[in-house]
Amino acid sequence: MFNDDAYFRFGNLIGYRDSFTDTALTNDKLVGLLQQAIKSSNLTLVCFDEKNRLTYANTRAFEMFNVTSSDSLERVFFDWIETYSKHLExxxxxxxxxxxxxxxxxxITCQRIHTSEGKLRNSIYIIDECVPSSSGKAGVRYRQMHDPLTGLLNREGFCHVxxxxxxxxxxxxxxxxxxxxxxxxxxxxxQIHGDKxxxxxxxxxxxxxxxxxYADDIYGRLYADKFAILVPEKNFDKAMYHSMINLIRSQIASEKQTLRLQAGVYKMDTMMDDVSAMCDRAMIALNSIKSEDPVTFAFYDPEMMKQAIxxxxxxxxxxxxxxxxxxxxYLQPQVNHHEELIGCEALVRWKKDDNTVIPPNAFIPVLEKSNLISHLDAYVWELAAIxxxxxxxxxxxxLYISVNISPRDMEFMDVYEVITGLAKKYDIDPSKLHLEITxxxxxxxxxxxSDMILRLKEDGFIIEIDDFGSGYSSLxxxxxxxxxxVKIDMGFLRKSENEDRSRIILDSVIYMAKRLGMSTVxxxxxxxxxFEELNSMGCDVYQGYLYSKPVSIMDFEKKYSRIYKSEKII
Incomplete structure (x- = not known):
């Protein structure tokens, strides 16, 4: 136990007002814990100065580590806790x-106290036996139930609790x-930055x-990057969880990587569902997220189960x-201002053995979410090259054929090497393969x-900015x-109460593109x-149902054989 002098020295130590991080203990809580440790015979309390020299230890500390001298306690303590003290998380x-x-x-509760200049002043450790076991096998069970990396419950532990x-x-x-x-x-x-x-x-x-x-919340790391939290309704605050995710993003923000975090939420009116069913439904909500926003929440809905299947x-x-x-x-024609066929866009369709055609909106978002879209895109590029x-x-x-490059493609392959490899393999003119990048x-x-585009342009490929005007940073x-x-987003042509404003924007974009030496589609x-309005604005190329919907290669070749340069194709 502390004597009066020891308590006086600690009163000065913890009374030093400084700034604490978001996750650190508050001064009042620290005082309370220290007072509890001082009075308790079960809590271990050890303190060190800025050079990790022992400044105080209670009797329980010497008993726990089975030592009699301060030097021995200092050495045994840091042998035990060394991996945590070097890079304390x-x-x-x-x-x-x-x-x-x-x-x-x-x-273990640790608080590092700094001076107003930010220099380390003291480190305080309060240690309590949290899994009492007369058999001495508590450590085995603890390791079975906890994740060694984060210290949280693992999947088994979370499900058990x-x-x-x-x-x-x-x-x-x-x-x-x-x-x-x-x-x-x-x-x-x-893969990019390494496991560390x-x-x-x-x-x-x-x-x-x-x-x-909160104390009655249950949380753990299920596997990989999946963390699970079970909270009673009284503790649930979406704004707080949104702030928590933003805090995680801010702590890890770096030039290396910008994180996008997502959360699937399953609400239960009773606790009748078993743990696996709860997790399945929260995962279905999580997997339903298609947004590219930095922070996204999705709440489980029964319709999500059908979509998941x-x-x-x-x-x-x-x-x-x-x-x-x-x-x-499938190919959709593109025509010039004389309405003559000059090229087409390759659009993928899934045609099953029974001749059922699955539209792209039924499978492309799924493949994007499953990180499979790059496999399909590379396959489509090769079909176009052939x-x-x-x-x-x-x-x-x-004629040229334009193909789409997905945002995900550049994350999973070297697009430059794949595209240039196809041009060499099939001995095609690079200018005939247009590349649409969103x-x-x-x-x-x-x-x-930008670097990739310059290299592709130097090799003779034509680069198109797809869906121009649909984003927030176009100009x-x-x-x-x-x-x-510049391929102008079709949204500008949809009927709305803002048609006059859309025409002004269209006219300005087409004019600006010409000034920049770019053609427009x-x-x-x-x-x-x-068509007449766009033609009067100076648009170069047109694509849409006025000329044709996307059709199979056979139908395309049959329809436009020997007429694409001599007649209008409407």
Whole structure:
């Protein structure tokens, strides 16, 4: 126990007013814990100065580590806690210690106190046995139930604790929320930046989750980047969780990686569902998220189950469908201001063995979410290259084919190497293969994409900025990205109460593109009136149902054979 002098010295220590981090203990809480440690015979209390020299230890500390001198205690303590003290991630964590009577698990609260200049002044450790065990095997059970990286419950531990909680509260009427969080593209982050960087993200995430939870919340790391939290309704505050996720993002923000975090939420009016069913529904909500926003929440809805089953079918059959040639390219014509055919866009369709055609909006978002879209895109590019080779000695030899590059493609492959490799493999003129890159793809990584575009242009490929005007940084992007073509988003042609404003914007974009040495393509042209208006503005190329919907290669070649340069094609 402290004598008066010791308590006086500690009164000065903890009375020093300084700034604490978001996850640190407050001064009042620290005082309370110290007073509790001083009075308790069960709590271990050790304190060190800025050079990690022991300044105080209570009797329990000497008993716990079975030493009699301060030097020995200092050495044994830092031998035990060394891995945590060098790169401390938590203000509170659990750790196993092998005592004379067997392994025990201790809850450790650490507070580092700094001067007003930010220099370390003292480190205080309060240690409590959190899993008492007369058999000395508490450490074994602890390791079975906890994640060694974050110190949180692992999947087994989380399910076990939630199941015990559920059994106690089955008849309660209060609602509960199960939340599962996800770091978008975490596997890719690990591949690019290494496991050490990925581990730091996971440890920071675990530390912040632990610091913000209530005493009756249950939380853990299920696997990889998936963290789960079970909270009673009285503790659930979406704004707080939104702030928590933003705090995680801010702690890890760096030039290396911008994180996008997502959360699936399942609300239960009773605790009748078993743990696996709760997690399944929260995961379905999580997997329903298509937004590219930095922070996104999705709440489970029964319709999501049907959608999840459909998406599972798409992912399950994708590889075999690709291998069996079920994905085909359909071509939609593009015409010049004389309404003469000059090229087409390749659009993918999934045509099953029974001739059922699955539209792209039924499978492309699923493949994007499942990180499979790059496989499909590379396949489509190759089909387009093969067709251009076949056209080299036919009446279609002057036509080009434009293909789409997804934002995800640049994350999973070297687009430059794949595209240039196809041009060499099939001996095609690069200018006949137009590459459509969306604003979203460009704005994700402007420097990298800009460099890739310059290299492709130098090799003779035509670069188009697709869906121009659908994003938020269009004009700024044009300043830095030297593309050949601006493809104007069809949204400008849709009927609305703002048609006059749309025409003004269209006219300005077309004029600006010409000043920048870029040609323009407008998609979604459906009426002769739209064509006439666009033509008067100086648009170069037109695409839409006025000329044709996307059709199979056979129908395209049959319809436009020998007429595409001599007649209008309407």
């Amino acid at each position: 938590y203000s509170n964590w659990c750790q196993v210690y092998e005592a004379l009577d067997g392994e025990k698990v201790y809850d 939630v199941e015990e909680y559920r059994n106690r509260h089955k008849n309660d009427r209060g609602a509960h929320y199960l939340i599962i969080t996800n770091i978008r593209d975490f596997k890719l982050i690990n 960087f990925g581990d730091s993200i996971l440890k920071t995430t675990g530390r912040i989750i632990k610091s913000l939870m 459909t998406e599972k079918i798409v992912v399950t059959h994708f590889e075999s469908a690709l291998k069996n040639g079920e994905f085909r390219i 067709k251009l080779r076949e056209w080299k000695h036919t009446e279609f030899r002057d 604003e979203t793809a460009i704005m994700r990584n402007p420097a990298t994409v 700024n992007m044009l300043k830095d990205i030297r593309a050949d073509v 407008t998609e979604g042209v459906e009426t002769s009136q739209q």
